Amino acid sequence: MFQNQYETVFILTPVLSEIQIKEAVEKFKKTLTDTGAEIVHEEHWGLRKLTYTIQHKNTGYYELIQFQAAPTTVALLETEFKRDERVMRYLTTRLDKYALDYSQRRSKGLVGRKNVEPATAEKAEASNETKA
Structure with missing residues (x-):
């Protein structure tokens, strides 16, 4: 079967309490795995301030899940999101090759860091040693 x-x-x-949050996340992960999807990566972003009020709330618990699945799986997952009153908003996107590369680098922690050249790092260490 074709996987995206x-x-x-x-x-x-x-x-929600921490236990209820974990139960909700596990429910959606189970929905994915029961339909044959493979979970590649997940991130728990935690409680964050919302840009605008949703259902009279200013904060929400964010969760990100990356997975490989058939296109029909997304429809089933989004149906589960709609039926669950704990979910305030959701967004599912198919990753193209550029987004896939970016997400893989982000999951390894390579995005957002400045690349330091080895020669520059050695000079900085040498100057710190001479000052001490």
């Missing part, structure tokens, strides 16, 4: 790479981000209501 997807990334879904969903926001859970902030009134």
Whole structure:
């Protein structure tokens, strides 16, 4: 079966306890694995301030899941999001080759860091040693 790479981000209501949040995330992960999807990477972004008010709330728990699945799986996952009252918003996107490369580098921690040349790092260490 044809598999695409997807990334879904969903926001859970902030009134949930940590246990309820974990249960909700596990429910959606189980929905994915039961339909034959493979979870590639997941990130728990935690409680964050919303840009605008959603359902009279200013914060929400963010979760990101990257997975490989057939296109029909996305429709089933989004149906589960719509049925669950704990989910305030969700967004699922199919990753093209550039987004896939970026997400792989981000999951390894290579995005957002400045590349320091080895010669520059050695000079900085040498200057710190002479000052001491």
